[in-house]
Amino acid sequence: MGRPHTEFIAAQRLPWEKVPGDARADCQAKILSIDPERGDCSLLVRYPAGWRRGAEVLGCDEELFVLDGDLTIDGHPYREHGYAFLPAGHGRRDAASRHGAVVLTFFSAWPRLASTAIKSNAPAIQGLDSIAMDWDTKDIDPGLAFMGIRRKTLRVNPEFNQRSTFLIATAPHNHPKGWKCPTLTHPCVEECFMLGGDLTGPQGVLHTGTYFWRPPDVPHGPFGSLNGSLSLIRFVYGRHINVWGKEDVPYTFTPEHRPVLPAHLAALGREPYRGTMPY
Ligand SMILES: [Fe+2]
Helix, strand or coil, X not given: XXXXXXXXXXHHHCCCEECXXXXXXXXXXXXXXXXXXXXXXXXXXXXXXXXXXXXECECCCEEEEEEEECEEECCEEECCCEEEEECCCCCECCEEECCCEEEEEEECCCCCECCCCCCCCCCCEEEEEHHHCCCECCCCCHXXXXXXXXXXXEEEECCCCEEEEEEEEECCCECCHHHEECCEECCCEEEEEXXXXXXXXXXXXXXXXXXXXXXXXXXXXXXXXXCCEEEEEEEECCCCCCEECCCCEECCCCCCCCCECCHHHCCCCCCCCCCCCCC
């Protein structure tokens, strides 16, 4: 079935609820998107202060990026913007959060406890402090040069040997030359969580805490930014290739708010979020 096109929803609008599956029953989550059959999901997981866990194994990949607070897994400390990828079957000795944490988390299937018999070929990435990493400007598509893009690669997907999870910063005052350019399409899912600033596209203005899940082969853009932006992007379920449209599409910093939303989010996303909460 897959996950429905969700472009876009402010996390601030979503309720805290039970974490799907059984692996984080003592935490709460905002469900950004989920496949109701396979259970793969993107969540904000809220760990309470004093949370502790002994040895455990999950039956799915867990990819995490700390938004706020502290989390320690197997002696690796994660603070704001700390990142990890723990593949299915990866045994953990212990984990804890002293002051509590809110963690952007991607599970590749229902987040359930499992035995070590499950093995993934994907290598674990642990203890990455993204704030300490250098920005790079390698391999930017010339068609996106106007955005002033810089990136930090968090994970390379070994299946395609290409960057699949990364931070992307775009410059302020970036817009297509002449206020028009073609759309872009990828044969894979593109997923985004806004960490700061603003990004403006045809569905509206994405601010901090905004999320989208765009299925493969959906033409999108153009995008630009008035004040600059910082976001986490994932390209999943396929190889990332840029396929440009043939015709120019007009661009504006002041589009109408008209997100594409599944029925269960339609009411929550009808109006732009104008508050000051970060998520
Ligand atoms: Fe894209």
